[in-house]
Structures are given as C-alpha cells and as structure tokens.
Amino acid sequence: MIDAEIAWAAVQRRDRSFDGRFVTGVLTTGIYCRPSCAARHPARENVRFFVDGPTARAAGLRACLRCKPDEVGRDQQALAKAVAMLDADDAPGLEELAAAVGYAPHHFHRLFKRATGVTPAAYIRAKRGKRAEAALVNNDRVTDAIYDAGFSGPSRFYAETKGRLGMTPSAWKNGGAGVMIRWTIAETSLGPMLVAATDKGICRLSFDEDESELHRRFPRASIEPADPAMAELVAGAVEAVERPDRMPDLPLDVAGTAFQQAVWAELRRIPVGETRSYADIAAAVGKPAAVRAAGSANGANNVAVLIPCHRVIRTDGSLGGYAYGLERKQALLDREKAR
Structure with a gap:
C-alpha cells in the first residue's frame, strides 16, 4: 500500500530515500519517474502512484528518460553486491569494486555514499574498527589484535580509528581502563x-x-x-x-557500526516537531528491507534526545517502543510539536 500524502511529500522534496519504494505516474505526459526525479513537478491532480515500473507500464505509462526509474533495481543489486565484497576479509579498492558491479568509479562512489551515508573507504574503515574491537577483547596483546583485524600495522590502526572507538585500543581491551x-x-x-x-x-x-x-x-x-x-x-x-x-550542537562520544552511525545520522536530520517511521529510516540509509535492523540501531542509541530516537514511530502511527517509557516519548513529541 502507498500512502499518497507521504509519497507526494517525498516527490516534492525529491527524496532519494524513497527511490525504489514507488514510482510517480504523470497522466498528462504518460511517463513515470523516480520520487527524486529532477524534472519540474507536475500538478498534484495529474499524479498517480504505482508500486513499481511494471505496474505503471501496465497502466499505459512509459519510463522517464531523465531519471530512468527502472534502473533503481539495478542500483540496489549493485549496492548489495558491493557491500558483500566490502564485508570480505580482502576488501577491494574503489576501481575494482566499481568494475565488479558495472559502474564507473566516480558514479558508483556517489551512489554508494548516497545510499549508505558513507564512502566505500569509510565503510571499510568502520568494518576494520569493529573487527579490531572484537580482536582487542579476544587477544592478550594489542599488537596481535591490530594485525588480526586486518590492519597493516599499529600506525594505520591508530590513524583510522582515531576518535571512533572513543578510547585507546588498550583502554578498549581493558573495559575502559584509563578513561x-x-x-x-x-x-x-x-x-x-x-x-x-x-x-x-x-x-x-x-x-x-x-x-x-x-x-x-x-x-x-x-x-x-x-x-x-x-x-x-x-x-x-x-x-x-x-x-x-x-537544541544546542553538543559534542558526543559515541561509536557504532557503519549502519548504526548512518541510522543515528538520519535521526539527527529529523526536524523538530516531525516524526519518521522505522521503514522511512531504513529507506533513508539505503536499506529499505532492513526495517528490523533500523529498529535495533535506533534502540542501541546511548544518547537520548540529542540523537532523537523518540522521533521514530511505527508505520501505523503508533508510538512503538522507547527505553524510557511511552509516556515520556509522547511528552517529548508533544512539546516538540508545540514548538
């Protein structure tokens, strides 16, 4: 089911996170587009929303030559393949990665960052950092953990994880010792x-x-x-x-996986007085099928209010969950709407 009001709002702001979730059919021109299409917006009364390209074509429409809505599926497949390659122990560089999924390097770099919120290089660094965290727990020596995590040496580890772990490798290994x-x-x-x-x-x-x-x-x-x-x-x-x-811009010392960081970044983009669904957040970080994972990342937030996880509700409009009680969540939302 497509909520026409939400879909139209996404079209008006050309929201790329909705690409692949529906297509916009323009009856007067006979074409259908991505929600993010850069073409001039049609009049609302001339628009119909369809779940995908085949459904729009069955209604007699043809694909827009500007935004090429039928290529969204190709993009998603390429991103899924790229993520699988980056998750491997021997992750490829940008040129090799782009060639493997059939895109030019500069184009795929933009596509990957738009979908995940981070560049391929930053994604690799985050993965190495998480492996290092696990290795630091399972190894007696910090140096062994660094090499086990796939870093070429201690200097590279310190350079890539500076400010991300929130503490030195030795402190992480020792449960926060020295912090x-x-x-x-x-x-x-x-x-x-x-x-x-x-x-x-x-x-x-x-x-x-x-x-x-x-x-x-x-x-x-x-x-x-x-x-x-x-x-x-x-x-x-x-x-x-x-x-x-x-709300002031306060410094935070939080760390998480690349996916968690992308979710938290999206939470901080939700304007005061507005809400998003878990599905909206999953789509915004380029993983529309990962609604449960988005919910888990939302729940893993250690900094309430400043990373406003209370602004995420269920698709049906109900509050969902909140670690500090639904009454407090409703109170936060009510005062934000009042402002």
Missing part, C-alpha cells in the same frame, strides 16, 4: 536525567539511571562526579529537553 567519565543527575520536567561525558563529549544521556549504569557499561573506567567544566554540557542537555527548538 575518565564524569557524570551528574540533572533535574528536568520529564524526570531525573543522567548526563555522562568523557573529554571528547557526552557518552551517555538517559532517564531514570544513576552511576551504577556507568559502572556496568564501563567497568574499568574512572567514574567521577561532574566538575565545573562539565556545566555547559549539562545545561545544553537540559535545554535540549526543555526547549527542543533551541
């Missing part, structure tokens, strides 16, 4: 809020939690009460709850 995390409980109109931060930024923002949660997540980190230097971060976090239209 200082400061915390406080801030009072908000939605209840007590835990704010915790490293020297890089906020690493945990949650409701109804206390210091014990930090010890569980970072068992070997140094966990201390907030100092005066953290006051600005705390004030900004409270402002994000109380005045979402004035």
Whole structure:
C-alpha cells in the first residue's frame, strides 16, 4: 500500500530515500519517474502512484528518460553486491569494486555514499574498527589484535580509528581502563536525567539511571562526579529537553557500526516537531528491507534526545517502543510539536 500524502511529500522534496519504494505516474505526459526525479513537478491532480515500473507500464505509462526509474533495481543489486565484497576479509579498492558491479568509479562512489551515508573507504574503515574491537577483547596483546583485524600495522590502526572507538585500543581491551567519565543527575520536567561525558563529549544521556549504569557499561573506567567544566554540557542537555527548538550542537562520544552511525545520522536530520517511521529510516540509509535492523540501531542509541530516537514511530502511527517509557516519548513529541 502507498500512502499518497507521504509519497507526494517525498516527490516534492525529491527524496532519494524513497527511490525504489514507488514510482510517480504523470497522466498528462504518460511517463513515470523516480520520487527524486529532477524534472519540474507536475500538478498534484495529474499524479498517480504505482508500486513499481511494471505496474505503471501496465497502466499505459512509459519510463522517464531523465531519471530512468527502472534502473533503481539495478542500483540496489549493485549496492548489495558491493557491500558483500566490502564485508570480505580482502576488501577491494574503489576501481575494482566499481568494475565488479558495472559502474564507473566516480558514479558508483556517489551512489554508494548516497545510499549508505558513507564512502566505500569509510565503510571499510568502520568494518576494520569493529573487527579490531572484537580482536582487542579476544587477544592478550594489542599488537596481535591490530594485525588480526586486518590492519597493516599499529600506525594505520591508530590513524583510522582515531576518535571512533572513543578510547585507546588498550583502554578498549581493558573495559575502559584509563578513561575518565564524569557524570551528574540533572533535574528536568520529564524526570531525573543522567548526563555522562568523557573529554571528547557526552557518552551517555538517559532517564531514570544513576552511576551504577556507568559502572556496568564501563567497568574499568574512572567514574567521577561532574566538575565545573562539565556545566555547559549539562545545561545544553537540559535545554535540549526543555526547549527542543533551541537544541544546542553538543559534542558526543559515541561509536557504532557503519549502519548504526548512518541510522543515528538520519535521526539527527529529523526536524523538530516531525516524526519518521522505522521503514522511512531504513529507506533513508539505503536499506529499505532492513526495517528490523533500523529498529535495533535506533534502540542501541546511548544518547537520548540529542540523537532523537523518540522521533521514530511505527508505520501505523503508533508510538512503538522507547527505553524510557511511552509516556515520556509522547511528552517529548508533544512539546516538540508545540514548538
């Protein structure tokens, strides 16, 4: 089923994340297009939406020569093949990757980034970083873990994972040893809020939690009460709850897989007062079939409100889930709409 209002809104903003989910039929010209087609928008009364190209052709329409809507399936197949190749231990470079899927390198580079939110090179770095995290847990020596993860040496590992792991390799291996995390409980109109931060930024923002949660997540980190230097971060976090239209751009110290990072980036793009479905988010990161995975990535968010996972609801309009209670989720949405 196609929601005509959502589809028309996607067409008006030329939203590439909806390509492949439906095609736009223009009755006056007899053609059908991708939602993102750059051609001039037709009048709404002349538009019909179809689930795919064959359905539109059965209605007597022909494919647009400008946006070539029937090639969306080819793009998706190429992306799936490319991701499988990049997930292999011996990942290819851009030219080899593009040749394998039948695209020019520069075109496929743009296609891959548009679909996943990251370049092929960044995708490989993220995969290596995740392998390194696992290797650091399973190896006694950091150097062995670096080589096991596929890096050519320690210098390359440090260069590629700087700022992504949120701590040094040794600290990761030792459950956060050597990392200082400061915390406080801030009072908000939605209840007590835990704010915790490293020297890089906020690493945990949650409701109804206390210091014990930090010890569980970072068992070997140094966990201390907030100092005066953290006051600005705390004030900004409270402002994000109380005045979402004035949400400050606060530094975050979070890490995740390439897919999780892409989902979190999409969450931060949702305007205040608006919501998206889990299916919308999956489509926006180039994986329309990965609705469950998008939901899992949404739930893996460690920084509530600042990465607004509460703005994601079910396709039928119901709230879905929320780690801190549906009443709090509804309250956040209500005040954002009011703003």
